[in-house]
Amino acid sequence: MTDPPLRADCSHCFALCCVAPGFTASADFPISKPPGTPCRHLNARHGCSVHDELRPRGFRGCAVFDCFGAGQQVSQVTFAGRDWRTHPGDATRMFDTFAVMRTLHESLHHLAEAHGLLTAGEQAPALRAGLLAEVDATAAATVTLTGADADTLLAVDVPAHRRAVHGLLTRASALLRAGLTPAAGGQGRLRALGVDLVGARLAGADLRGAELTGRLLIEANLRGADLRGADLRGADLRGAEVSGADLRGALFVVQAQLDAARGDEATVLPAALARPAHWAPSP
Numbered sequence: 001m002t003d004p005p006l007r008a009d010c011s012h013c014f015a016l017c018c019v020a021p022g023f024t025a026s027a028d029f030p031i032s033k034p035p036g037t038p039c040r041h042l043n044a045r046h047g048c049s050v051h052d053e054l055r056p057r058g059f060r061g062c063a064v065f066d067c068f069g070a071g072q073q074v075s076q077v078t079f080a081g082r083d084w085r086t087h088p089g090d091a092t093r094m095f096d097t098f099a100v101m102r103t104l105h106e107s108l109h110h111l112a113e114a115h116g117l118l119t120a121g122e123q124a125p126a127l128r129a130g131l132l133a134e135v136d137a138t139a140a141a142t143v144t145l146t147g148a149d150a151d152t153l154l155a156v157d158v159p160a161h162r163r164a165v166h167g168l169l170t171r172a173s174a175l176l177r178a179g180l181t182p183a184a185g186g187q188g189r190l191r192a193l194g195v196d197l198v199g200a201r202l203a204g205a206d207l208r209g210a211e212l213t214g215r216l217l218i219e220a221n222l223r224g225a226d227l228r229g230a231d232l233r234g235a236d237l238r239g240a241e242v243s244g245a246d247l248r249g250a251l252f253v254v255q256a257q258l259d260a261a262r263g264d265e266a267t268v269l270p271a272a273l274a275r276p277a278h279w280a281p282s283p
Contacts, residue, residue: 004077004146006069006109013071014083015046017062020095028061028238036095055278060238064259067098068105074098078150093150100153104146107165110233110252111139114172117251123178131172138168170213173231173251180209180229203241213252237261243280 019042022035033039041050048054054063074097075081084091118132142165145156190197190210197212200220207222210230219239226246233252243264247253250270258269263279 003143004069004073004105004108006105006112008067008069009072010047012076013046013067014075014085014094015042015048016071016074016084016095016098017065017067018042018046018048019084020098023061026061028059030058036092060260064238064256066254066256067102068109070098070101070105073105073146074101077147078153093154097150097153100156100158101146103158103162104142104156106254107161108139108142108146109254110169111135111142111165113252114169115139117176118172121176123175127175131168131175134168135172138165169233169252173211173213173233176251177209177211177229177231232257242267 015038018039020036022037023029023033025032031040039048041048043049048062050057050059054060074094075083078097078101079087079090079094082090082094084094114135115132118128118135121128142161145153190207196216197220198216198218200217202225203221203223205222205225207230208226208228210227212235213231214234216236217240218236219241220237221241222245223241224244225242227242227250228246229249229251230247231251232247235257237257238260240261241263242258242261244266245263246268247270248268253270253273255273258273259276259278261276263276265275265279265281267275267279269275
């Protein structure tokens with residue numbers, strides 16, 4: 001479940017995240033950049049000349065981006081170490097392949113977590129075994145794709161892949177969260193707020209086992225909220241206040257989500273994730 005590596009290794013990547021994606025000036029980026037164009041701060045050694053100052057300079061989007069290891073996979077495996085600068089004819093295909101590879105690597109990250117949780121779980125043994133077999137088969141097929149050539153990768157039906165993995169993870173999540181439901185007050189607050197939770201006031205809310213997949217929690221106040229066992233897959237936590245929140249056992253949380261949020265030393269983190277260095281100390 002860890003082949004290929006799912007952690008970014010920028011030293012073996014040709015700075016694909018600084019070239020391939022485009023972005024528009026916003027709260028996350030102080031400048032605009034079209035796709036396929038190197039960032040003005042990219043140096044000749046494929047390094048960011050302002051890397052240590054990304055947040056102060058307004059590049060929050062860069063500070064939280066995670067390719068899940070797709071960059072070095074495309075650079076060193078798919079294109080066998082060919083640099084887009086020295087092989088400009090490969091540039092467009094390399095950048096397009098990077099987008100596909102990142103989706104595959106993110107899927108593998110979530111599938112690996114689902115594998116571990118289903119293996120360790122005790123709920124509904126027969127159902128769990130069936131889901132585990134599907135997770136492992138999907139992961140194996142995805143791993144095979146990550147080692148394919150660029151033409152094969154560019155032919156991948158990415159939306160279909162996303163739907164298949166999403167459906168599988170949703171079923172696994174439902175099983176893993178069985179018996180973990182928010183208290184009536186927490187459920188009521190979520191229903192009243194609807195799908196859009198931007199700026200939502202959920203401080204202290206009991207959100208145990210809540211299904212928050214893909215929800216917009218931008219600038220939401222989750223201070224002291226109980227998010228144990230909640231499914232936060234793909235939830236947008238940019239600027240969300242999670243100081244003192246309890247995220248133990250929260251499902252499918254990635255480091256980039258924590259990096260985009262605001263927390264403190266009292267925030268209880270999911271296992272295997274690190275406390276962001278920019279978070280404030282507890283008062």
